[in-house]
Amino acid sequence: MSETSETGSEQPIIIAKDVHKWYGHFHALKGINMQVHKGEVIVIFGPSGSGKSTFIRTINRLEEHQRGQIIVDGIELTHDVRNIEKIRMETGMVFQQFNLFPHLTVMQNITLAPIWVRKWKKQKAEELAMQLLERVGIPEQAGKFPGQLSGGQQQRVAIARALAMQPKIMLFDEPTSALDPEMIKEVLDVMIELARSGMTMLVVTHEMGFARAVANRMFFFDDGQLVESGTPQEIFKSPKEDRTKLFLSQILTH
Amino acid sequence: MAALSRPTLPPPTERFTLLGWLQKNLFNSWYNALLSVLTVVFIYWIIRGLLVWATSVAEWQVVAANLRLFLVGQYPVDELWRVWICLYVLAFISGASYGLWSRGVGAFGIALLAGPLFLSALPFTLNLRLLMIGIAVTGFFGWLLAMRLPALFRTPVTWSWVLYMVFVILMVRGFTPAGGFLPVVPSNLWGGLLLTFLLTVIGIVFSFPIGVALALGRRSNLPIMRYSSIAFIELVRGVPLITVLFMAQLMLPLFLPAGVTIDRVLRAMVGITLFSAAYLAENVRGGLQSIPKGQEEAALALGLNGFQRMALIILPQALRAIIPILVGQFIALFKDTTLVAIVGLFDLLGIAKTVLAQPEFIGRQAEVLAFVSLLYFMFSYVISYISRRIEVAQGVGER
Ligand SMILES: Nc1ncnc2c1ncn2[C@@H]1O[C@H](COP(=O)(O)OP(=O)(O)OP(=O)(O)O)[C@@H](O)[C@H]1O
Ligand SMILES: [Mg+2]
Numbered sequence: 001m002s003e004t005s006e007t008g009s010e011q012p013i014i015i016a017k018d019v020h021k022w023y024g025h026f027h028a029l030k031g032i033n034m035q036v037h038k039g040e041v042i043v044i045f046g047p048s049g050s051g052k053s054t055f056i057r058t059i060n061r062l063e064e065h066q067r068g069q070i071i072v073d074g075i076e077l078t079h080d081v082r083n084i085e086k087i088r089m090e091t092g093m094v095f096q097q098f099n100l101f102p103h104l105t106v107m108q109n110i111t112l113a114p115i116w117v118r119k120w121k122k123q124k125a126e127e128l129a130m131q132l133l134e135r136v137g138i139p140e141q142a143g144k145f146p147g148q149l150s151g152g153q154q155q156r157v158a159i160a161r162a163l164a165m166q167p168k169i170m171l172f173d174e175p176t177s178a179l180d181p182e183m184i185k186e187v188l189d190v191m192i193e194l195a196r197s198g199m200t201m202l203v204v205t206h207e208m209g210f211a212r213a214v215a216n217r218m219f220f221f222d223d224g225q226l227v228e229s230g231t232p233q234e235i236f237k238s239p240k241e242d243r244t245k246l247f248l249s250q251i252l253t254h
Numbered sequence: 255m256a257a258l259s260r261p262t263l264p265p266p267t268e269r270f271t272l273l274g275w276l277q278k279n280l281f282n283s284w285y286n287a288l289l290s291v292l293t294v295v296f297i298y299w300i301i302r303g304l305l306v307w308a309t310s311v312a313e314w315q316v317v318a319a320n321l322r323l324f325l326v327g328q329y330p331v332d333e334l335w336r337v338w339i340c341l342y343v344l345a346f347i348s349g350a351s352y353g354l355w356s357r358g359v360g361a362f363g364i365a366l367l368a369g370p371l372f373l374s375a376l377p378f379t380l381n382l383r384l385l386m387i388g389i390a391v392t393g394f395f396g397w398l399l400a401m402r403l404p405a406l407f408r409t410p411v412t413w414s415w416v417l418y419m420v421f422v423i424l425m426v427r428g429f430t431p432a433g434g435f436l437p438v439v440p441s442n443l444w445g446g447l448l449l450t451f452l453l454t455v456i457g458i459v460f461s462f463p464i465g466v467a468l469a470l471g472r473r474s475n476l477p478i479m480r481y482s483s484i485a486f487i488e489l490v491r492g493v494p495l496i497t498v499l500f501m502a503q504l505m506l507p508l509f510l511p512a513g514v515t516i517d518r519v520l521r522a523m524v525g526i527t528l529f530s531a532a533y534l535a536e537n538v539r540g541g542l543q544s545i546p547k548g549q550e551e552a553a554l555a556l557g558l559n560g561f562q563r564m565a566l567i568i569l570p571q572a573l574r575a576i577i578p579i580l581v582g583q584f585i586a587l588f589k590d591t592t593l594v595a596i597v598g599l600f601d602l603l604g605i606a607k608t609v610l611a612q613p614e615f616i617g618r619q620a621e622v623l624a625f626v627s628l629l630y631f632m633f634s635y636v637i638s639y640i641s642r643r644i645e646v647a648q649g650v651g652e653r
Contacts, residue, residue, distance in 0.1 A: 062551055062554060062555065092555070095548060095552065103571050117556065117562075
């Protein structure tokens, strides 16, 4: 898209330099290098076990990287707890399994972090929460518990919960993989709207329609490596790497 | 028309007939029939025996004459009004809770109301009977009031139960010197059902935070915290309660600075509390383990700090998951407090022993034990009934 050239001159909002991660002896990330600019929408795809989840979870330190550098919004991720907290305040995350808090209502799920982390007044937090629920299309569910909602509705609440912290970056780890087919669209619509509003997004997904519609760039992961990156046009029309071609041919024929 | 559009039909209902019911449930095969007959004969035999004993053989004089001892031990008569106040507040909160949660009249509510009314019909002094009627009226009033309140009031009423436990301790013990508003009643005067209750309530109130702290300590990353928690839990769980009680009686004074003495009741309370805390810690740990990892991750991703994650997300869910286990543990504690009789305290069972030692009531063991058992059963049953209701209420809509 056209924004890439404009934002190209600015300092990238996410920088990963030679990031490595081991689980015991297993080498899960083998030197990832990439940069994301403000407002960019990045789709990460690749075979199962290739390290996609591991990588986006290192960005808000749900997983610790053991070598290399990750810099988010000018702050480097180290063992310094204050830096980690700062970065977590600036990044929202949406999980495959929603991970809503089942003992709290939808409203309480959304206002919890603004009240306790941002120290907002309850009333202010609730006003924002209502706006967000309108935005994701379920204002009437505010008083319900997560267990009373459909999967698609739960995932939209999870998006609203992440947005309530007014993050600069949103991370999505396969947000539609646990959903029944008829609910995938309602979640993708919300994500597309969010992408068009200028949010910086890293999305692990195999929804290629979503990638075509809003992705600025796509990253192909395989075997712990970032094998290929490019615009959706480049990736779909003329992938350079054989591994990318093979993987695309597998998922696109289905 | 009916052939085209199929109307939704109500499920078929069988007409109830006594004969039909009997055949279906009791006599549907020859061995079930035999079993049914044998059981009925057996139950009849036991109940008849009990009734005959209770009405014509037993001499309940021993219970009637010592009723105050059974209920409050040596608690000073002049200060008994405090216990009554506790009972009145209890009646009010119970009535209010019943109104808020059950939203109507049920057999259980009627039974709660019938209890004091039944007692007021017994041949006690007029004052006592009026006080009993007062309790029933207070409970009814609480129920009436709560029926009009929205469900919003459930949270404050839940908290009022916690406060109530503290309130009871303060009222019964008192906190001013002699001659003041609430003079201290030394705990060696507490006895009977009152002492049993206080041992249980104090055991619950204090073992709860200690148990939760131990469970968290066991998960801690700090080795000292972790190993001392494990050592305490395993040590206490590895010995019988009676040894903990003896240890508390004999060893607690050794740990105190010279000149500080604590009385036997307090020592027993410490023993019970520590014992209960160790078991509670293991139950809480089970609850903590049952919470999926995603909950912690979601809380981390939102930027909540360690304390907030535990207090707002993990612990509330963990405790909710183990409510039935906790209630079971507290009922067990209620009954286990009888062991303090062995270290010489006058709880319900301890009082029973002294009553049986009175020369005029020699040989009345059966009556006394029946009465004491009935009291234990009634309270245990009420607690477990309430816990089942809580489980049902928790299960609806929140998972
Ligand atoms: N906690 C862990 N301990 C050990 N190994 C792990 C752990 N988490 C992930 N792995 C391994 O790391 C590799 C990368 O996992 P990751 O979850 O990042 O893959 P993924 O690309 O997200 O796959 P999927 O599409 O299945 O979600 C896998 O081989 C996985 O088995
Ligand atoms: Mg994954």
